[in-house]
Amino acid sequence: MEGLPMLLLTLTLWGYVIGALAGLLCWQREKLANLLSFGSATLAALGGLGASVVCLVGDATSFSIRWDFLESAVPYLKFSVRLDPLSAFFLLIVSSLGLALSIYSFGYARGFYGRTKVGVLGAFYNALLLATTFVFIADNAFFFLVSWELMAMTAYFLVTFEHEQPEARHAGVLYFIMSHIGTGCIILGFLLLFQASGGYGFIGFHALGERMSAGRRDAAFLLFLAGFGVKAGIVPLHIWLPAAHPVAPSNVSALLSGVIIKSGIYGLTRVYFDFLGTPPLWWGVTLLVVGSVSALLGVLYALMDHDLKRLLAYHSIENIGIILMGLGAALMFQHANHPLLGAMALIAGLYHTINHALFKGLLFLGAGAVQHAAHTRNMEELGGLIKRMPRTAFFFLIGAVAISALPPLNGFVSEWLTYQSLLQGFGATGSLTRLIFPISGALLALTGALAAACFVKAFGITFLAQPRSVQAERAHEASPTMLAGMALLAVACVFLGLFPNQFLPLFDPLTDQLLGVQISRQLAAPGGIVLSSLGLEAGTVSTLGITLTAVCLLPIPLALWIFFGRAAARQTGMTWACGQKTLTPQMQYTATGFSKPLRIIFKALFRPHRAVQAEFEFSPYFARTIRFESHIEETFEARIYRPLQRFILRTSRRMRALQAGSLQAYLIYIFVTLLLLLILTL
Amino acid sequence: MTPLLIPTLAQTALVLVLAPLLAGVIKNWKAKLQNRRGPPVWQPYFDLLKFLRKDMVLSEHASWLFSATPYVLFLSVLIVGLMVPMLSEQPPLKWFGGALAVIGLLALGRFFLALAGLDPASAFGGMGSSREMTISAIAEPAMMLSIFTVAITAGSTNLGQIVHTVAGQSSAFLNPSHLLAFAALFIVLLAETGRVPVDNPATHLELRMIHEAMVLEYSGRYLALIEWSASMKQLVLMTLIVNIFFPAGIAADWSAASAGRALLFFVGKLLLLSGAVVLVETTNAKLRLFRVPDLLSAAFILAALALLSTFLFK
Incomplete structure (x- = not known):
């Protein structure tokens, strides 16, 4: 073995x-x-x-299994793996x-x-x-x-x-x-x-x-949260993520968003659950709050972005937030000494981790195929690709349904587990802090609904309707190996969605190692297809059951068709254009237009800026040229990072006076330092 | 399997048959209240029959997604109908999903419908999709929070379990948390079913439409499925509200006698709630789109208060 x-x-x-x-x-x-x-x-x-x-x-x-695969001459450095x-x-x-x-x-x-x-x-x-x-x-x-x-x-x-x-x-x-x-x-x-x-x-x-000691433990908690948080892309340490992920080649973007940011999650899980012992309450609360905020802000910024790959990168921030909600709840349960609930919340977080790797990988590969075919990532120049690249569109749709946490795919299963842990957390803990569970549950609901809106935008504008540019019109289907890679991930998404009961036992050794309990039996209800939240009374769901029921009910609409509509003809016609003769691609809804209601509703966050300049011929009704400009403020860059950057540059500029380049000055520095040290030692 | 088969068939039939009737009743009552004679209550059946027989015109820009959506929508809403306790505390599909699956399946149908709105390359469809997704996004937290409130009281997300717990309490309807959650869910119902302060189901102006704009390009059989799904969704959400908050008369099992009695109670409660909806529709004007978030955040605050009061009045 x-x-x-x-x-x-x-x-x-x-x-x-x-x-x-x-x-x-x-x-x-x-x-x-x-x-x-x-x-x-x-x-x-x-x-x-x-x-x-x-x-x-x-x-x-x-x-x-543990072995040192290299000898090393450096003390403490051991090339040991386990x-x-x-x-x-x-x-x-x-x-x-x-x-x-x-x-x-x-x-x-x-x-x-x-x-x-x-x-x-x-x-x-x-x-x-x-x-x-x-x-x-x-x-x-x-x-x-x-x-x-x-x-x-x-x-x-x-x-x-x-x-x-x-x-x-x-x-x-x-x-x-x-x-x-x-x-x-x-x-x-x-x-x-x-x-x-x-x-x-x-x-x-x-x-x-x-x-x-408690102080050092808390310091370690915060240092690791910041350190691994940068890699995972939690708000407000996320600013590099939407910049870096889209510019890489798409297979690498998928790897960055799917796996590399998960190394932050790995680090947090390893340190908090393996190393730091029983946590105080505020650790879990911090993680839950950071997770909820990251999830919500991630999806809100994703909604405003019309670069297909940057949109996906923002969604990574959202999903890292959802994962952290699971981990935070698990820490809180560990504090309250509820290992079973802790294990469920931990599984929820880690299940979402693998789910996100799969569907985000799939979506980035789809975006890569689109960029490959249409030579742009700007959604406003895409459209109509479902007819030109039908298979890519189908796989992207699977990824979109999965990431929007819609049944019966895998995103729904892990978010269901997250919701259930949050809900049961309310009953399992005392004190006023338990109000955080339903509130973060409501934030998760908002996040999920906004993610669905965002992927209606991403899929609808990119793949449906008429192509908005010549490149999009000339797009072609991706090559067989590219399709095979996407198909593999799509199948994995469907599998993890429909058969959670078959996958959950893989978590048993993990929860046993970290929390000392195995709960896959409690989560899998007898019968094999129903997932229960630690008890049948507390709530059950069966994605496979839902799918099978849908198959059983399909004869109803089909029978209606055969019974009533057999004689009805089916013809193709023009889309209603208010009586105009043609419908041009410019008349379609754009990604900017699609997200406009949300931009207005959340304007306190986005601070949208728009400017319209029009030049008129002779009457204000006949504009010759119109220039429209609209952008949102990148709050974190503008409010935190840029002032910080300015401060650092200013301080460095002042420091520069010290380094004047004259040898005499440097000699004086050395002399003064020596003198100070001598005085100190005396 | 056999004991489960009859309830499943019964509830499927009930959802399919009752939904258009309920829509017809609401339309008729609304007309009466506005001093019009109004269409007969069974008009929606005639409409469906006519749509089913009619020829279809599909947009030249539409893809396979446009044809698949009516089926996805119809099936997802119908499955939700089988998860909600109607006559008995034990819905036929109670093991396959509770409150969260209901919300998820409704979201699935909406997701596909919004995509189908974008598919025919029309500006109206896109506008409808955008607005629908916006409104549902801000309605979702209020809905989830009020469902959380009742789920916390029952200790379960299983809808049958929730109804059972509420039915067991003698004065549940006097419980402040229940009343507040009811108010929140009622507002969400108006938003989710496209009722007047949020959307006008009777409008003929494309620019004002939300739901109607999304389905503007549908015709014939597909339109029948979509209209039917919309009325089923309305029935399901109203059922959810009446049975969670006023479980009076609901049967504990599926025996013929108790189910018959429960049917009477059920229809009575639905008619009462329809009356409330009609009153709200007639006495209010449609809100501007950007006032709708205010209404829905009021619903969210009501739900948050409901949650707080479960905590305080325990």
Whole structure:
């Protein structure tokens, strides 16, 4: 039992290494580089998938895998990896998404032939997957940080892959700075843990919080929240995310939004549930509040954005918020000593984590196919693609239904679990703080409904109606491998939606490790298709049952048709245009128009700015040219980051006076410093 | 399976048959209150029959989604109809979903209908979709919060369980949290079914339409399915309100005698609520679109107060 996952894991790691090297070595031969690097990544991801599944369905002994795969001369730095249930679960996420993305990349990378170096893309892509895998399985804080930085650096090179565009360079720098602020916080956090345990091994960190003073524990909580929060993209640390994710190549965007931001979730789960011991109440409350705010603001900004990929990036912020709501509720239950409820909330969060990886991956791949075909990401120039790329449209629709948390797909299942944990939390806890559960539930409802509105916009404007530009009119269906990658993720979304009872047992070892309970039996009602919230009385749902009922009821409308409407004809005609002879694409609703009511309702947040300039011929009714401009304020940039940036620049400018470049001045500095030190020591 | 089969068939038939009648009653009463004679109460049946037999004209720009939407909408609303307790505390599909599944399935139907509004490339359809999604987005928190309030009291999201708990309390209708949640859900009902302060179901001006604008391009059989679904949605939401807040007369099981008695009570309660809807429709003018959020945030605040009072008056 122990041998197989270890073998598969070793194969995975070597697969990524070989893929990266092959990409670099064959960079002059594009086709070969494409085939080798992404082929190798496909096989490696398959291996990782196998390893994680074997571990999660196997018995507890399969988690004793731990080995040092390199000797190191540096003290404390040990290249040791361990596959425990939490690591195995995140390995499952990175591998399943990696598999679909690598298959997709075969076709997608062809778009770069002759323009940029496909081999370099393949190399960095493999390196990113390798680093992320290491982050999830590292068993030593030092090694974790090394992998973390490797992940951040490779991601930077992929974000700036199309560095000819100033947009990409700018986003890269922003990402680089934010990422390192986060890493700084994480390093400080680990130093606090190191002080308490005397080592860097994750084993030694287990339940370490009990032995730390309350102040240090809280400091560690906040440092890790900020550090991992930057990576996960929680509000207000999110500003790099909508800038960096869209400019990367689409297969990488999917990886960034699907997996890399989940490394923040992995870090938070690892630290809070494994290391820091029983939490005080305010930790959970903080996480729940941060999650609710991130979810709501993420979706509101997504609604206002008409760049297809940036819209998806904002939705990542929303979904990270929903995941944090689950984790926050779990922390609160852990404080109140309700391990069963805690496990349900944790499962809700982590179920949403894998769901988000799948449907966000799918949506980014769809957006990539659209960009590939129509050469634009601006929704206002798209439209009518459902007729030109029917399969891509179908897969994108599945992703849109899933992310909008509509039954019967996977987003609904994980949000249902989140709602149920929030609801039961009210009954399970005392004090006034329990009011936070229904309030955040209502915010989640608002978020969900706004997400549905946003995806009506995203799908409706991009794929339906008439094409709004020549490029959109000339768009063509994506290549077979790209479709295969999307199909794989669509099937996974449907599977996790319809068969949660078959998937939930995979969480048992995980909740056992972190909270000491296994609840998949309580969640799966007898009969196999009904999901219950810890008890049949508390609420049940069955997505499969709903689907089957729909199939059984389908004969009703069909019978109506056959019985009454057989003789009725069906003809095609013009859309009603108030009697005008033609209906031009300009007459359709635009994405800006679609989101206008919400822009007005939430104007306190958006502070919309619009300017209309018109030049008239002779009468105010016949304008010659009209210029319309509309944008919203990016509140966090304008209110927090820009003042901060100005402050830093101003301070640096003042500091510059010290560094005048004269040798005498520097000598004086040294002398004064020495003198001060001498006085201090006396 | 057999004991479940008869209730399932009975409730399916009840939802399908009662929904157009209820719509007809509301239309007729509204006309009476405005000193008009009004169409007969069974006019919606004739309309449906006519639509089903008519030829269809589909827009040249529409895709397969446009044809699939009526079926998705019809089936999702019908399934919701089987999840809501009508005559008995035990709805046929009680294991397949409770309050959250009801909200989710209604949202699924709305999602597809809004897409179908955009599909024929008409500005009216897009406008309808945009407004529908906006209004439902701000109605959703109020709806969820008021359902949370009753679900917390019952300790369950299972609608049968909720109705059972309320029926067990002797003076539930005097409970302030119940009254406040009822008021909130009533406002949400007006918004979700496109009633007057929010949307005007009788308007003929495209620019003022919400629901009607979305379905402007539908005709024939598809229009029949959509109109039928809209009336079923209205029936389901009204059922939800009357049975959660006034469960009087509801049967505990599916025996013929108790179901017959429950049917009488059920129809009586529905007629009372329809009367309230008609009164609100007749005595109020339609709100400007951007006043609607005020109304719905009032509903949200009512629901939040309802929640607070469950906490205070426990």
